[in-house]
Amino acid sequence: MQKSIEHIAGDSEGVSYEFPVFRFEGLRFDGSDKAAPSAYLQAALHAGELPGVVAIDALMPMLEKAEAEGRIKGDITIVPQANPIGRAQYHFGEHQGRFHLGTRTNFNRGFPLLAAPDPTLLPDATSGTADQRLKTRLLQLSIGHDIVLDLHCDDEGLAYLYVHASLWPAMADCAAAMGVDAVVLWGEDTDGTFEGASITPYLNLPADVARFDRRVATTVEYRGILDVDGALAGSDAEGLYRLLVGRGVVLDQALSTPGSFTGIVAPLENIDMMPAPRAGAVLYDVKPGDRVAKGALLATIVHAPGEADGRTQVLAPQAGIILTRRSRRIIRAGEDLLKLVGDRKSADARSGTLED
DSSP: OEEEEEEEEOSSTTOEEEEEEEEEOOOOBOTTSOBOOOEEEEEOSSTTOOHHHHHHHHHHHHHHHHHHTTOBOSOEEEESSOOHHHHTOEETTEEOOSEETTTTEETTSOOOOOSSSOGGGSOOTTSSOHHHHHHHHHHHHHTTOSEEEEEEEESEEOOEEEEEGGGTTTTHHHHHHHTOSEEEEEOOOSSOOHHHHHHGGGTTSOHHHHOTTTOEEEEEEEEETTOOOHHHHHHHHHHHHHHHHHTTSBOOTTSOOOOOOOSEEEEGGGEEOOBOSSOEEEEESOOTTOEEOTTOEEEEEESSTTSTTOEEEEEOSSSEEEEEEOSOSEEOTTOBOEEEEESSOOTTOOOSOOOO
C-alpha cells in the first residue's frame, strides 16, 4: 500500500488543505489474462457524514491482508476523507460540512460533467475557488476506474444506493453484496453530483467501450448521520469487500457469493419528499422501513403549542416505504420531512438529484 498527500491551496494567503490517498497496486490481470477491474472509494464528501469513513477504516486491514497474500488483482484507490475544506468549517461551534461557506455551493454539486472519460477535459486544477479545485482533483483521481463508490449517509434512514438506470440491473450483485435495503434509480444529472460526473462521460460511448456490464458508479447512503458505530462499520466494510471480490478486484475463494438482491428498487420519480406545511416541532408517527398506506399519519407539526388548533397532521400522499426522515425535530415551513418511496410516481416528482 502506498500513501500520498494531496494539497489544495486555499482562497487566501496562508490557507491550504490536505487529504491522504491510499493506493493498492493490483496484479492487473485475472486468471484468464483479462484486465482486472480497478476501484475508487471515497467518503465524507459531505465532511460531517462519517459512517463511510469508519467503514473504510474497517476495510483497510482486510485489503492489507489481501495485498500481503497477493490477492489484489485490480488497482484500488481510497480517499477516506475527501473534503478537508468542509472538515475545517465551523460556525459558532457547529460543524458545517455540506456547503462551502465561501461559494454557498453544495460540496456534492458542480462537478464537471465531461463528454468522455478523459482527464484532459477537466478544468485546470489550479484555477477557480478552493472547492472547485478540490472537485477537479477528486475527479482526476477517480476517472478511469471501473468501480466508483461515493460513501455518504442521510439524516436517519435505511441503507440505500443511488444508481443510474443504465447500470441496473447489472449492479444488482453490488446491492446484494453490500446488504443495502433499497436502490433509487435516476436518469439525468443536471446538477453535477460526483456520481453523475462518474457516469456521464460514458453515456454517449459505444456499448463495447462504456461496458455498463462491468461498470459501477453509485452514491452509497449508509443509514443516518449518527450511525457511526463499530459494529455497523465492520458490517459495511464486509459489504464493500464482498463487492470488490464479487467484481474481481480482489480474489477470495473462501468468500461465499451473496444471494439475489431482494430490497426495494424504485425510480427517483416515485419519491415524495413531504415538505412541512407549517413551522414547528415534529412528532413522527413513522420510522425508516415502515410501510404505510395512502392517507396514513406520517407526522404531526406542533406549530402553536397549547392551542386547540395548534397541530397540523401530515398524511401519506400514496402507499409506500419510509426511506429516511430528518434527524432534527425543529422545522420551517417548506423544509422536507422525509423520503417516502411510493408505489407509483409522485404527484410532486422532482427531476435530477434529490437533496444529496
